[in-house]
Amino acid sequence: MFKNLLTTLFLSIAFYSCINQDPYGIQGLQKLSLQEAFEITVKNAGKEHKRIIYRYHNGKVAPLDTIRQYSPLKWGYDYYANMNNEIQVVILRKPTKEDTLFQRKLAFAIEQKKRPKIELVDIDCHAIDKMLARILFMNQENKASDRIDEEIDFENLTKVVSILEKCGMPTVEEVGKNGVNTLWLIIQHADPLYRSKYYPLFVKAVERGDLQPGKIAVMEDRMHQDSGEPQEYGSQIIYNENTGQMEVYTLQDPKNVNKRRARVGLEPMEVYVKQFGIDY
Template sequence: MKLRILLTSVVLAWSVAAIAQTPNAYDLNVKLAEQYYRSGDFLKAAQSYSQAFFSNKNLGLITDRYKAACCWAMTNEVDSSFYQLEKIVKTGFYTNYHEIVTEPDLIVLHNDSRWKNIIMTIKALKDKERENLNLPVVAALDSVYVDDQFPRRVLMSIEKSGGLRSARWEAKAKEIMRQDSLNLPRITKILDQYGWLGKEEIGIEGNRTLFLVIQHADIKTQEKYLPMLRAAVISGKASASSLALLEDRVSLRQINKQIYGSQIGQNYFTGAYYVLPMDDPENVNKRRAAVGLEPLEGYVKQWGIAWSIEHYYKDLEMNKVPSSPGIRRLTPIKDKVTRPFPAVN
């Protein structure tokens, strides 16, 4: 489910109308639901989302209804899950086809006849959006997006259920790195032929797919296409926030320090997350604001990190982060040995 920034993006819109009267009750229940979800109590998470909608005359954000659908599905309450999905599709005109078809939390719904109807409706809405796009390139990018994101979301699902370091987790991590090597030439071929295509040419998801595959590539590839992404931002064909993420990845690999705090490490033994080394961490939020990124405090909450300068330095000391290769590092406390695994963000 999208409690993380890098796997997908959904436009923040209301499924019926804007939150009207009791925003405090709504927000508090949503925050409570997110806490329950992170702790693995999906039933209480789902109930908290329902309470949030009830407190606001059954109105809610598309993103919150999507999360509610995931929580109900995780408890095998398929009717309640479909109710939320139908809300965002029929009333909210949800079109994020790739997010929903790669969502591990919703797998239990796939054999239900209602699932096919939901997917067909979303696809029809998306096809209408694509009428003026470069459809052959869009189709190629659609396939790459699924190949890039689905196994990563499965990996996070395995980790969430306590499977960190399990044989299944290790196998999926290797599968992701193998798939990344297959995705890369498909994307570089497009970039070398067309340059960095904007959303007007390949849609928002297609544009993001270009970034994701380069973000998950080796350092030589990232250094080659980083100037192209910089130029695309200047010309309006890519977002400054995507550029910031790639700048962080490259900077970590080159000098072991990032700029915007987007890259997250994870302790191999405890599973605890922490922010990888930064240059001038005291002023990171000023730099993030300049490129359209939310404050670091909000960004790192999805990994259960309570941001403060004191915690940041304490985490670095505890994990003793060595030179980063730009992919997620899982660092044991005891012997300080690091192991590379697939980049998630």
């Protein structure tokens, strides 16, 4: 009996010793860089996978239902994967600015992956001015409604992409300023893929004088946000789920932002952000 007691005591000590040495259950796993975690997560988005164990920083298991009650921005995440690059454990901790940028970049990428693929439609390149006028009208009507129709947005995007692919970027002489601005508007509010792909065409439009420099500045800000980087001109406003307030998305060199805005014809930040209820 005494021998059995010693054996039980020994096993108990060994068990708790193992727990203390590896409280997160990550022994044998490799910690991923944020870029590695990004690539694996996006690649596997929408696929079935083995249950990932989430743990608080003290080592306790975090129930998935509890995590889903909060914004992904509430925590920072350390990802651990096995030799097959399968994420097994995620440790939750206090978020940094880098974590916040990463989560926004990840959300954009996953949302983009879910979008249906565009199939080009027939375009009469000699009559795109009328098509663009119709696209602008449909876009304005859709945005003014109580509930945005994503099918209308997708139809407008399909036509705009088809125009750019089959006809190239039209000039102001061909479609008027409203026509060029409509192309910019639809691409500006499309998925990141289209902004990065057609950005050079809009740069050339600015160089020709067909598009205001402020438009390309706003597009550049959006592209920085797409990639999880700080913006330059302060045009991107986000909703902070933790505070319940609107705020300026992360900005590089805030002291000189109004100088940069003035160079491209944008109003000062103090004036711009008032429409969002923000004091700057």
